[in-house]
Each structure stands twice: as C-alpha cells, then as structure tokens.
Amino acid sequence: MIEMSGISKAFSGNVVLDKVEFKLADGEIHALMGENGAGKSTMMKILSGIYTKDSGNIKVDGQLVNFKSPKDAEKLGIHVIHQELNILPDLTVVQNLFLGKEKTYGKTGILKNREMEKEAAKLLSKLGFNINPKKRAGDLSVGQQQIIEIAKAIASEAKYIVMDEPTAALTDREIETLFKTVRELKEKGISFVYISHRMEEIFAICDRITILRDGQYIGVRNIPETTFDEIVEMMVGRELGERFPTRQCEIGVTKLQVRNLSVNGLFENISFTVNKGEVLGVAGLMGAGRTEVAQTIFGYRKASNGEVFIDGKKVSIKSPIDAMKYGIGFVTEDRKTQGLVLDFSIQENIALANLEKCSSSGVINKSKQQSMVTKYIEELKIRTSGPEQAAKSLSGGNQQKVVIAKWLGTEPEILILDEPTRGVDIGAKKEIYHIINKLAESGVAILMISSELPEVIGVADRVIVMQEGKLTGEVMKEEMTQEIIMHYATGGEKVGQL
Missing domain, CATH: 3.40.50.300 (P-loop containing nucleotide triphosphate hydrolases)
Structure with missing residues (x-):
C-alpha cells in the first residue's frame, strides 16, 4: 500500500x-x-x-x-x-522498451537484438497492439x-x-x-x-x-x-449544468468544399462540405486518416489529387501561410510539439499567428499585443500568473486554451479543431464547447476531429466517418448514436445491417 x-x-x-x-x-x-x-x-x-x-x-x-x-x-x-x-524519437520501438535494461551477451556489451525484438513483439501482442518493434518511434x-x-x-x-x-x-x-x-x-x-x-x-x-x-x-x-x-x-466547487451546452444558430451556405482529395498512401477521394455556422464532426479509429486530411487542407501536406473550394471558388493552398490568408485556422492534435513554443510566454505564443495585427510598420506594437492577449486570457479564463508566464509551466487545459486563443486572434472564417479537448478537465471542456458554439453562432465553419464519441454526438451538427483512408459514412444530428458511428468506423456500409 x-x-x-x-x-x-x-x-x-x-x-x-x-x-x-x-x-x-x-x-x-x-x-x-x-x-x-x-x-x-x-x-x-x-x-x-x-x-x-x-x-x-x-x-x-x-x-x-x-x-x-x-x-x-x-x-x-x-x-x-x-x-x-x-x-526517444530516433530510437526504435524495441530500443525504447529496453532503454537502460538492454540484454547483452555477458560483459561483451553486444546486444541480444533478436531476443529483445521477440520479447517486445510478445509484450505488444499481449496488449493487443500490432506495432513493428523495429520501427522508428518518432514515426x-x-x-x-x-x-x-x-x-x-x-x-x-x-x-x-x-x-x-x-x-x-x-x-x-x-x-x-x-x-x-x-x-x-x-x-x-x-x-x-x-x-x-x-x-x-x-x-x-x-x-x-x-x-x-x-x-x-x-x-x-x-x-x-x-x-x-x-x-x-x-x-x-459548483454544479456544472448540462455537459454539452446547446447551440441556437442557423446553418448558412457552404463555406468549405473538399472534392476527391487524396494523398498517396494516406487517404483517397475524400469529399465533404462545411457550411457557415456548422460544426462538422470527423470520427474514425486511429490511423483512419482524419488528421492527415485536415493537414492537407491546411497546406501542411501536399495533395496528390483533389480540389478545395472556399465560398464556391477553387483555391490553391500550398502552405499554412496560404491557408491563413484564406481565413483558415488549425488547432492541432499535439499542442506541445505543433501548437505551442513551450519556452515562449503566453503572450508570445498568442501573438505568433497574429504578428500583422500586433505590428505597426513592421514593428511589434507592445500595446496592441498586450491588449489582444489580455482579452483572450479573460475570455477563455486562462489560469495564469500573467501574460509573461511560460507556456510550458501551464497545466494541459490552460495550454490548450492558449492554442485556441492564438487562432481566435486571427478571426478565422474556417476553423479546424483536431482533438480540441484532449487532456482537458470537465470544467475547461465545457468552456471550450461554449467557445465552439459562439464561433458557430458568428458564422464560422468548424471542422472538428474527435476520438470521443460522446463529444462528437454532443457538439457536432453532422458527422462524417473515415476508415483506413476512406470516407465510409455520414450521419445527421437526429440519427447520431455511438453504435452507428462505430459501424461506419469499422468499415460498415449500410446502417440497415445493424
């Protein structure tokens, strides 16, 4: 004990x-x-x-x-x-598993690689996971x-x-x-x-x-x-009320259209639309290709085929800078490596995507920067000792709020949210749901990727489901259940088969 x-x-x-x-x-x-x-x-x-x-x-x-x-x-x-x-990303899976506990031939220092690989494969199999022990962990x-x-x-x-x-x-x-x-x-x-x-x-x-x-x-x-x-x-310290706050807004015309989007080896022929004021959920199992689709729309990955339309006009997005020019924001899945510069302050992180707004004649205007940052600290209820606090010293939920604040500052017309509440407590989750609702009510088109099915059902107006790089289903709000979404996520074709 x-x-x-x-x-x-x-x-x-x-x-x-x-x-x-x-x-x-x-x-x-x-x-x-x-x-x-x-x-x-x-x-x-x-x-x-x-x-x-x-x-x-x-x-x-x-x-x-x-x-x-x-x-x-x-x-x-x-x-x-x-x-x-x-x-350690540059080591293999088996090297990570046996780090500091390597098996060797006596005092020679020569590693028993095959023995360790067999043990690693056996352990991973016991856990029910099929991962190649020789694969680089960073991949x-x-x-x-x-x-x-x-x-x-x-x-x-x-x-x-x-x-x-x-x-x-x-x-x-x-x-x-x-x-x-x-x-x-x-x-x-x-x-x-x-x-x-x-x-x-x-x-x-x-x-x-x-x-x-x-x-x-x-x-x-x-x-x-x-x-x-x-x-x-x-x-x-108080009653929280409804877990998923209701949203009252009219869904408008199509803002984003994706047509036959493909990246060789990752996903193929993905087509969907997101309307103004709509939250489109994207569900699927790990490896389905959800994040990769979002990254391609944002210009992080190069499409091998397909087209993207914004407000009915075909656009060419070759980089995240291009995406931002078209009014797209992206709250990434991994806030620590992709969403934040951990050694930077809250103020510096929020300003990163908003340098033009915080500048005058190419020089950062401290007053503008502080005004914007203070606004989002208050609006998102970020628990901090001040704007100069380092991002790495914040709790996970408050780090996530800083990432969201960074993109809110850009006033996006299309916002991609990849696992927006991962590692966030129940109170902060509800605050993020309120932010999503507020954005939708203002006409922002939102694409939300989430592995939590209750969250998808509670927040999204419509859900598309992916499985192994393909779009397998679409579910409207009134039809959403965990069973139907999982049916599509595992390759099911017709709901009638349930």
Missing part, C-alpha cells in the same frame, strides 16, 4: 499542494481527479521522485520513504506513465507512442503504476484492450493510480476516486457509491 499524508509543495512561493492526502491499496485501481492545475501531476511527480516534497510523509508498504530521484521510486516498484511522453502516431509507454511500464514489472491520461490518444477499441490488460494486472495484485478527465473511463474501471481542487484534498469516494454530478461538483 502507498500512503501520502500532509503533502505540500510550492514553486517560487506559489503553493501547488497544501497538505494533500492519498491512499492506494494493493490490487486497486484508484482514480485521481481534479481540474487542470489542481495538483494531480505534481503529486504524482513527488510520488515518483521527480519533485521533492516540502512537507508531509510517504509510506510504501508501511515503510517511511523519502525519494530523491525516480530511480529510488522504481526500486520500490513505482512506475509513472507521464502525460508528456518520454519517447509512430501520438497514440502508438502512448502504447509504447504503457508497454514499458508493464515490462518493468512494477507493483504500482501511475497512468496520467493514458488513453488521451487511443481509440475506443484500444481503450477496451488496455482496460482488459489493466484488470488482469489488478487481479495479480498490481495497483494503479488512474488520472483522466474522461468521466466514463473512471466509472468503468476504477474502484475509488480521490478529488483535488486548487491544490487541496477534497475527499475520497467509492465509485459504486457516487455519481457523475457529485464528482463534478467536488472538482469544480
């Missing part, structure tokens, strides 16, 4: 944790929840030896411990899968990289595994496989700390739940004895 009591931690005088409590029993899956910035990740970094606590006690199997490094924690069987993936999708992290934890034979947003980039089918593996490991006595903003997952797999709010311990509940509404109120 792990017991953390009276844990406090402050950074530069800013209290992040204030006398927090947490207990993890043997063979338990224990959820840790709270809004972005509540202190969950900091608490787990203390448990794993990345941070040192300012005060409080940690006991592992009844023994008082004081970790000074992650190795200290690992020696006692504690393994953490962080939200920020620790994958994998975000979701596949997450799978490698999970495999590393299981391979380490850890007694306690902390999973911080482990399913953020996984499809429903992969999540189901992961849950099966977690339950099997639980039966063998392994304990899990499960951090997630997906409430359905918490109720599906966890035994108990501990709630933090603003760095303080709020309480613990047994999952069978609590409700969605009670957990949300404990997290945010």
Whole structure:
C-alpha cells in the first residue's frame, strides 16, 4: 500500500499542494481527479521522485520513504506513465522498451537484438497492439507512442503504476484492450493510480476516486457509491449544468468544399462540405486518416489529387501561410510539439499567428499585443500568473486554451479543431464547447476531429466517418448514436445491417 499524508509543495512561493492526502491499496485501481492545475501531476511527480516534497510523509508498504530521484521510486516498484511522453524519437520501438535494461551477451556489451525484438513483439501482442518493434518511434502516431509507454511500464514489472491520461490518444477499441490488460494486472495484485478527465473511463474501471481542487484534498469516494454530478461538483466547487451546452444558430451556405482529395498512401477521394455556422464532426479509429486530411487542407501536406473550394471558388493552398490568408485556422492534435513554443510566454505564443495585427510598420506594437492577449486570457479564463508566464509551466487545459486563443486572434472564417479537448478537465471542456458554439453562432465553419464519441454526438451538427483512408459514412444530428458511428468506423456500409 502507498500512503501520502500532509503533502505540500510550492514553486517560487506559489503553493501547488497544501497538505494533500492519498491512499492506494494493493490490487486497486484508484482514480485521481481534479481540474487542470489542481495538483494531480505534481503529486504524482513527488510520488515518483521527480519533485521533492516540502512537507508531509510517504509510506510504501508501511515503510517511511523519502525519494530523491525516480530511480529510488522504481526500486520500490513505482512506475509513472507521464502525460508528456518520454519517447526517444530516433530510437526504435524495441530500443525504447529496453532503454537502460538492454540484454547483452555477458560483459561483451553486444546486444541480444533478436531476443529483445521477440520479447517486445510478445509484450505488444499481449496488449493487443500490432506495432513493428523495429520501427522508428518518432514515426509512430501520438497514440502508438502512448502504447509504447504503457508497454514499458508493464515490462518493468512494477507493483504500482501511475497512468496520467493514458488513453488521451487511443481509440475506443484500444481503450477496451488496455482496460482488459489493466484488470488482469489488478487481479495479480498490481495497483494503479488512474488520472483522466474522461468521466466514463473512471466509472468503468476504477474502484475509488480521490478529488483535488486548487491544490487541496477534497475527499475520497467509492465509485459504486457516487455519481457523475457529485464528482463534478467536488472538482469544480459548483454544479456544472448540462455537459454539452446547446447551440441556437442557423446553418448558412457552404463555406468549405473538399472534392476527391487524396494523398498517396494516406487517404483517397475524400469529399465533404462545411457550411457557415456548422460544426462538422470527423470520427474514425486511429490511423483512419482524419488528421492527415485536415493537414492537407491546411497546406501542411501536399495533395496528390483533389480540389478545395472556399465560398464556391477553387483555391490553391500550398502552405499554412496560404491557408491563413484564406481565413483558415488549425488547432492541432499535439499542442506541445505543433501548437505551442513551450519556452515562449503566453503572450508570445498568442501573438505568433497574429504578428500583422500586433505590428505597426513592421514593428511589434507592445500595446496592441498586450491588449489582444489580455482579452483572450479573460475570455477563455486562462489560469495564469500573467501574460509573461511560460507556456510550458501551464497545466494541459490552460495550454490548450492558449492554442485556441492564438487562432481566435486571427478571426478565422474556417476553423479546424483536431482533438480540441484532449487532456482537458470537465470544467475547461465545457468552456471550450461554449467557445465552439459562439464561433458557430458568428458564422464560422468548424471542422472538428474527435476520438470521443460522446463529444462528437454532443457538439457536432453532422458527422462524417473515415476508415483506413476512406470516407465510409455520414450521419445527421437526429440519427447520431455511438453504435452507428462505430459501424461506419469499422468499415460498415449500410446502417440497415445493424
């Protein structure tokens, strides 16, 4: 058992944790929840030896411990899968899995490559994932990289595994496989700390739940004895109301038309329209080609065939700069590597896509810049010490809001949202849904890619579904169900076959 009591931690005088409590029993899956910035990740970094606590006690199997490094924690069987993936992109999958634990022929230093490859393939197969161990890790999708992290934890034979947003980039089918593996490991006595903003997952797999709010311990509940509404109120300190706010606006004429768009080896003959004031959802399993279609529209990838029309006129978009000139914004799937410059401040990140608006005669006007940034910090409720705070020091949800703010500043007429609420807490999700509604009501055409089917159904006016690079179905609002969308996502042709 792990017991953390009276844990406090402050950074530069800013209290992040204030006398927090947490207990993890043997063979338990224990959820840790709270809004972005509540202190969950900091608490787990203390448990794993990345941070040192300012005060409080940690006991592992009844023994008082004081970790000074992650190795200290690992020696006692504690393994953490962080939200920020620790994958070395230039190494292969098998090299990542055995990093620091390579198998060699005695003291020669010669690696037993075939043996490690066989073990890696066996482990990945056990998890239900078909990934070539020899493949370069950097060539994998975000979701596949997450799978490698999970495999590393299981391979380490850890007694306690902390999973911080482990399913953020996984499809429903992969999540189901992961849950099966977690339950099997639980039966063998392994304990899990499960951090997630997906409430359905918490109720599906966890035994108990501990709630933090603003760095303080709020309480613990047994999952069978609590409700969605009670957990949300404990997290945010108030009732949240409807999960998906309703939108009242008329859908206008066609703004964006994509006709027979193809990229060799990725997707082919994709055709759809997005109207003014409409939210068009794009659903599908991992690898379906959803993100690649969005990147091609935005000029990040070169199309091998097809046409794009805006306001009925054919356009040639060869780069993101071209896309922005046509009024297209793109909130990317991976905010840390594609959406933000982490070492830049909030102000600098928001200004990046808005340099012309913030400049006078080619020189940045600090007053204009600060005015715009302050406006979006207030409108999007970005929790920050100020515009100069570095993006890397923000919580995941607040980082996502900065990315959205950057594109709102461009006043887009077409906005592509790729997994807009990934890794974002329930309160911040609703704020993002309000932003989407407000944009749609102002006439913006929105293309929203999401792996969360409840989100697709709750937010989109219409959904198109992709499977292995092809468009397999279209579902109108009144017909949307998870079953129908998944039917198309797995290659089904006729809804009548269900």
